[in-house]
Amino acid sequence: MRWTVLRQRFKVDIDPLRVAAFIFEPVQGERGFYMAPTEFVRGLRALCDQYGILLIADEIQTGFARTGELFAMQHYDVEADLMTIAKSLAGGMPLSGVVGRADLMDAAQPGGLGGTYAGNPLAIAAACAVLDVIAEEDLPARAINLGTQLKERLASIQARLPQLAEVRGPGSMVAAGSVDQKTGAPDPVFNGASARCFEVLTVTHLMRPTAAQCRSGPGREGLLPPDATGGQDVSRAARSARQLTGKVSFDFALMHHAANRVQQQLRSQDRS
Numbered sequence: 086m087r088w089t090v091l092r093q094r095f096k097v098d099i100d101p102l103r104v105a106a107f108i109f110e111p112v113q114g115e116r117g118f119y120m121a122p123t124e125f126v127r128g129l130r131a132l133c134d135q136y137g138i139l140l141i142a143d144e145i146q147t148g149f150a151r152t153g154e155l156f157a158m159q160h161y162d163v164e165a166d167l168m169t170i171a172k173s174l175a176g177g178m179p180l181s182g183v184v185g186r187a188d189l190m191d192a193a194q195p196g197g198l199g200g201t202y203a204g205n206p207l208a209i210a211a212a213c214a215v216l217d218v219i220a221e222e223d224l225p226a227r228a229i230n231l232g233t234q235l236k237e238r239l240a241s242i243q244a245r246l247p248q249l250a251e252v253r254g255p256g257s258m259v260a261a262g263s264v265d266q267k268t269g270a271p272d273p274v275f276n277g278a279s280a281r282c283f284e285v286l287t288v289t290h291l292m293r294p295t296a297a298q299c300r301s302g303p304g305r306e307g308l309l310p311p312d313a314t315g316g317q318d319v320s321r322a323a324r325s326a327r328q329l330t331g332k333v334s335f336d337f338a339l340m341h342h343a344a345n346r347v348q349q350q351l352r353s354q355d356r357s
């Protein structure tokens with residue numbers, strides 16, 4: 086991180102005393118699962134402390150075991166002042182929240198925070214159940230295990246498909262990107278095609294009963310299997326991905342085509 090650039094901005098663009106907060110994602114959710122480096126997060130914390138700026142960690146994608154810790158901020162040994170949470174929080178029920186330092190949370194007067202669905206009892210009951218399951222089934226450990234399996238499988242495909250140059254991400258947030266062999270830059274065609282292929286095979290087809298997500302498109306590639314996914318699902322997914330990529334000789338257009346066909350078949354199976 087070029088701290089000098091930020092400090093320059095504080096001189097030229099905005100007085101740091103007028104900055105209320107920095108909000109950041111410990112792992113970029115929509116931009117390829119890049120994890121913020123430790124020195125960046127600690128540096129940001131120090132900067133916030135220096136100027137009385139609040140540090141807000143957006144844990145909406147990273148929260149609740151996915152990175153191998155309950156929250157991604159636990160990887161850094163520094164604390165945010167506030168955290169935003171949602172998604173896995175209530176296992177699919179609509180619930181989001183802000184948690185943080187008591188003095189900040191208590192600053193709102195009773196009734197000063199509200200929302201149409203705030204405090205929905207059913208969603209809160211679901212969130213309590215999610216927290217129980219995370220503890221009982223040690224989902225942080227499971228996320229690490231699942232991520233390791235996915236990365237190993239992707240690495241074995243990588244051996245035959247050198248464009249698949251980057252397999253990354255903490256815990257079960259796994260992304261597979263590409264690098265153009267000549268330019269060293271990401272290959273958008275490959276990224277789009279491979280993400281689509283994995284989306285259909287790894288996620289839509291084989292992990293369908295559980296609500297997995299897949300990011301696709303250049304720079305957005307990534308798999309978010311539910312942490313409850315079993316090892317068998319990963320093996321089956323990887324086998325199918327290997328078969329498909331083998332069958333079409335890594336032709337990207339064909340990979341798209343084949344992936345679409347699988348999806349159509351699945352849709353017609355679902356209808357019948």
Ligand SMILES: Cc1ncc(COP(=O)(O)O)c(C=O)c1O
Pocket residue numbers: 110114115143144145146171181
């Ligand atoms: C990292 C991150 N932050 C914030 C949001 C927005 O959350 P919500 O839809 O609950 O407003 C999302 C939604 O996908 C997200 O992924």
